[in-house]
Amino acid sequence: MRYMGTYHALRPKYLQRYVSEFCYRFNRRFDLAVLVPRLIVAAARTPPLSYRLATLEA
Secondary structure (H helix, E strand, O other), X not given: OXXXXXXXXXXXXXXXXXXXHHHHHHHOOOOHHHHHHHHHXXXXXXXXXXXXXXXXXX
């Protein structure tokens, strides 16, 4: 499946991740001043995802 734009190839395996990212961006679209600081805090608080989990078949 091919789409133009942010996602160049949508795959069912990663569809939940795409939807989650879309929801995150959509819900924060009007508060752009705090977007980067919130992203930094979220990245700092989130533990790393192991390669095994990141490549797990859906």
